[in-house]
């Protein structure tokens with residue numbers, strides 16, 4: 001409170017004013033007091049002097065009479081002087097003052113405090129001079145005779161034609177003593193007045209500054225604290241505060257509306273952050289100097305930085321790709337949108353869109369949105385690869401067919417033996433083409449239907465027996481033993497019968513194809529760990545270890561010419577894998593070159609109710 005500048009500005013001038021006014025009044029009052037005291041003392045002495053002049057008249061009359069009678073005046077005058085001296089002594093005793101009787105020529109006739117004989121002429125004393133002119137005279141000065149400050153009052157008396165002066169004097173020391181008592185009274189009452197009015201000024205100043213001090217504290221709180229929790233609580237009634245009270249009400253209103261606005265901004269920001277966090281696209285917002293204002297998790301994942309530590313850093317500190325940085329600078333310079341592909345960044349392909357937004361600085365702020373296109377780039381690559389593979393697979397049989405047809409046209413038809421051989425080759429390649437087209441159609445069908453259609457409860461044991469029955473002739477043609485082993489009551493799986501038939505047929509067909517004549521192929525089904533497992537084993541060629549991870553890829557074949565010879569397309573195992581996965585199952589293989597292979601399909605068993 002006391003340190004408040006406002007308080008000091010109000011209180012100190014008040015205080016100075018009070019002290020100044022009291023001091024001025026005091027000094028003036030003291031002067032006036034002295035004046036009036038002197039005046040009244042003067043007046044009193046003057047009256048006394050008049051009275052004395054009348055009482056001493058008889059004492060002065062005698063020498064005048066003798067003089068008139070031409071009698072030797074000296075002895076008479078000495079006697080009168082002694083009487084006068086005596087009288088002066090009595091009067092001085094009574095009036096407690098110095099009494100001097102002076103003749104018109106200045107000679108001192110009597111004095112109660114000094115011997116008149118030794119005194120000089122007093123006709124030039126200021127009070128005597130004044131009395132001579134005006135009847136009465138007064139002066140304050142140091143007495144040459146007594147050597148003290150005295151107040152002199154003289155009265156001119158004309159007694160029977162003879163002029164003389166009665167002069168009374170009082171020491172000023174007494175007067176000053178009386179005045180000092182009065183002055184102390186004045187100082188004490190002045191001090192009391194200063195203290196009283198200073199106290200009033202203090203309370204007035206405090207009362208006037210308290211609202212401002214409280215409001216200042218409140219404004220300070222506003223700037224520091226949560227606005228919703230800060231409300232101005234005045235220590236008194238704000239109605240008494242006048243305009244300041246209105247200001248405090250306005251401030252309270254302002255705090256409430258600001259807190260509402262801030263709450264709304266916080267809510268909007270939280271929504272924005274939630275939206276950003278849930279986006280799969282990476283978003284980075286920077287200010288006009290490319291300092292990061294906002295990032296989401298996805299941006300950190302796609303561009304390889306820690307999002308929580310990125311706020312406030314420069315864009316180049318977190319984004320390490322030059323193309324993105326260059327385009328960001330260009331976009332900012334031109335205030336234009338930029339969209340481009342970049343990759344691989346962190347082993348990903350990204351589509352980057354950079355937009356600018358107006359900011360307070362000279363340049364624009366930036367929003368960098370990164371979209372992961374790795375998958376679609378991969379798909380495009382796969383599609384290209386697929387088209388190239390299909391073209392290649394089609395070209396070979398078509399070239400063979402075309403070649404043999406031309407040979408036949410060129411005359412080979414006339415040679416029945418050659419013609420029959422050539423037509424056999426044409427048929428084999430036509431079958432190859434047919435197989436290829438069928439497998440392609442199958443793949444396309446599988447891919448176009450991500451969910452397995454026409455689901456039913458399937459007994460894989462039966463599927464296995466059906467497949468074995470279907471392919472037994474093929475195995476017999478190669479003098480192979482084909483055996484099946486499946487429990488009669490195998491738990492069912494949920495799936496599409498046609499697809500599951502196809503998968504198991506493919507595996508048994510492959511086992512027959514890649515097992516030399518006289519070999520053995522066995523197919524079995526069992527239930528294990530909630531899974532129905534189908535195994536197809538052979539003791540055929542086996543698959544080299546390095547090829548094992550790739551045999552499920554489309555068109556991948558260990559021995560291309562052997563596969564073709566057997567009418568293979570290189571698509572069979574990829575179809576099996578696709579079917580297994582779409583049924584929630586999996587496929588794996590173990591194989592040893594020259595010893596044989598085992599393909600294992602597993603499907604989740606149908607849950608029992």
Ligand code: ADP
Pocket residue numbers: 510511512514515538540541542543551556557558559563564567568569570571572573574597
């Ligand atoms: P294909 O139509 O050529 O049989 P698949 O996709 O069915 O194509 O098989 C891919 C390749 O895996 C085959 O070319 C073959 O080299 C190898 N393969 C598949 N099954 C077996 C097996 N049981 N024994 C040895 N190799 C096999």
